[in-house]
Amino acid sequence: MNLSDQLSITARNHPNKTALVFQDQKTSYLELEGAVTRFASQLRKLGYQKGDHIALAVGNSPYYVIGLYGALRLGAVVIPINPLYTAHELTYILKNGDVKAVITMDVLLEKFEAIAGNLPGVQHYISCESSAGISLENHSLYAKLKSFTNLLQEGTLMYEKTKLDDEDTALILYTSGTTGQPKGAMLSHRNLFSNAKDVADYLTINGDDSVIAALPMFHVFCLTVALNAPLMNGGTVLIMPKFSPQDVFRIAYDYEATIFAGVPTMYNYLLQSASGRKADLGTIRLCISGGAAMPVALLKSFEKTFGVMVSEGYGLSEASPVTCFNPLDRPRKPGSIGRNIIHVENKVVDEFGEEVAVGEVGELVVKGSNVMKGYYKMPEETAVALRDGWLYTGDMARMDDEGYFYVVDRKKDMIIVGGYNVYPREVEEVLYIHPDILEAAVIGIPDTGTGEAVMCYVVSSSTTLTEKELIEFCIGHLANYKVPSKFEFLDELPKNTTGKILRKNLKERVEQ
Incomplete structure (x- = not known):
């Protein structure tokens, strides 16, 4: 099929x-x-x-x-x-x-x-x-x-x-190319169909649903979750030319939308624009978040404000893209990307490909009918990504004793301070607790004493907030080696077209 x-x-x-x-x-x-x-x-x-x-x-x-x-x-x-x-x-x-x-x-x-x-x-x-x-x-x-x-x-x-044929190549999705030139992930008809069907079944997307497609359709998250999955079962796709909070509120109200899919920055914008518009999302039964880790403080604030559950999931272009979602039939775990969806297996492994113990951090690997055929005209890169039937994601994660996965951070984004590992997301989660922080992004910068140090870019709602105050705030929540040594205030953080914060651009600011 x-x-x-x-x-x-x-x-x-x-x-x-x-x-x-x-x-x-x-x-x-x-x-x-x-x-x-x-x-x-x-x-x-x-x-x-x-x-x-x-x-x-x-x-x-x-x-x-x-x-x-x-x-x-x-x-x-x-x-x-x-x-x-x-x-x-x-x-x-x-x-x-x-x-x-x-x-x-x-x-x-x-x-x-x-x-x-x-x-x-x-x-x-x-x-x-x-x-x-x-x-x-x-x-x-x-x-x-x-x-x-x-x-x-x-x-x-x-x-x-x-x-x-099910194995015929249907799509070539070029990845963002954070290192080197973009790579074209070859997805077969089986890959696309199976992931759309499995997502629809797992999230019970059916003919009664109207799904807001605000994410760009050229991105695989929107393609599978907000387009192919609802079309699979006779649902209605509410197409937005581009995202804006006001248009989301209007479309959701006018067409009694039942599902919204977005990245964390979209939820942040909706939350900031929520005054007087809460009832406009009254027909939404499910919000889906992916593309990047959603800060727990943002997730809880959004759910409290709008009275709707956010199911956070995980995926990547090479997996068509979805591998995990928080299930709908049991309590959602804030900060988790959820459990295996239907017909997909995830596990966490060490540098030798051996599965690590429950709770330990390792690389997340994936197996299933959704995993790509390989990279177009790149056999060496394909051999690195696909090993023994598993797709190596490059994301560091851990699994709890109930089979829920937690992405710690991108493997390449990990910061090593004096021999200690610092995961940017852990620091960002703390900063999102601060009432004056709207957005935060952490990177590593060179340091002669410790090899690397932690630096943070923030967008604040306050014009009086200082670097000293933020450092003192972090000292109360983090081990000393995790506390950012430097903060820089920006009007906005650089993002790609899906709203994902671009750490690469922030690192380039330091190098200039």
């Missing part, structure tokens, strides 16, 4: 059910199924076939959903790309990913025009219309340009589906 076939089944069983809502326009499952088929038929007519690589550089919209499912129905390998990437970043992925066609917004064509000379392998740029009203005529890329809208209108429903 695959996502494309499942959509056909859902459309046949629930043709008039609303599948998507975007800018207050509704699309039924029957309409979505027809659009996907027509788009796939036109891709085939343009000469594309099973195994060809098609990039999808589109923001949250029906264009994205139709483009994704249409290309998958053809049997193409889809490469989702952040539309905000620079020309340099786009060029690397399009060349490394052997892309033959690009689906993008008309407002981004100028960016692709600048790099087209370096991409002889790209045969077509399929342009999605925006409100900007950009004309495709007389464009320098005109010979290679196709209108997404025209393709849909000219497509046919008399289309024989491509036969897909």
Whole structure:
């Protein structure tokens, strides 16, 4: 089974059910199924076939959903790309990913025009219309340009589906590339389908649910949890072009949303904007958090304010992405990423790959039908990540005696102060307890005496808070070697498009 076939089944069983809502326009499952088929038929007519690589550089919209499912129905390998990437970043992925066609917004064509000379392998740029009203005529890329809208209108429903094997590559997701160039994680049809189904089953996402898709769809968290999982069972996806607290409140109220999925910074913004809007989330039965560790103080404050449970989970691109979630049928453990979801196994191992004792810290490894095939054209990196059937995540974690996992921190982010290990998250958790701290991020900096020292960047609601006060606060909660030796106050912390705090950028500030 695959996502494309499942959509056909859902459309046949629930043709008039609303599948998507975007800018207050509704699309039924029957309409979505027809659009996907027509788009796939036109891709085939343009000469594309099973195994060809098609990039999808589109923001949250029906264009994205139709483009994704249409290309998958053809049997193409889809490469989702952040539309905000620079020309340099786009060029690397399009060349490394052997892309033959690009689906993008008309407002981004100028960016692709600048790099087209370096991409002889790209045969077509399929342009999605925006409100900007950009004309495709007389464009320098005109010979290679196709209108997404025209393709849909000219497509046919008399289309024989491509036969897909479960192990065929469906997606190549390029990781953020915190070290070296981005790596393309190859996910099969089995990977995507199994994880969407297992997440839907584990979190009981069903046809009565309306899920807010505020995270970027090119990110695998949104792709699986807020798009594929609800479409699996006939749910409704409430598509937001971009996140804003006010829009979340409005959409949740207007469409009686039942599920919201976000990263911790989104929950922080919602909490800061909560005044007078608490009732707008009254129909939400479940909030899902992932992408980064959620500070316990933030989690408790959000739940108390809105009266809704937050289920924190864990995942990574290489695992399609979800491996753990806090279960809904028993008390949630604050600070935990939860337990194994269905058909996925996690364990914590030492440097030799041996499982450590309960409560001890080691590297989190994962096994299951959701784990990637490998990195595209990177056999050595694949061999490091996939060993003896296990995916090595690079995250340090521990497991308690009830099978709940706790991510301590990224292996590469660990700070060693005079021979002692300091995990940034532990320090950040303490700082989030402080009433004047809105955001905090901890990094290691060089120190001649101890090798490394702890430094913290904070965003504060107070204009009078001082470094001295924060150091004294930390001394009361942390061992001396864990106390930051330096604080820097910022108006905001650098984040990626999913809202994840970028420690890499903060480290670069120190090096400058």
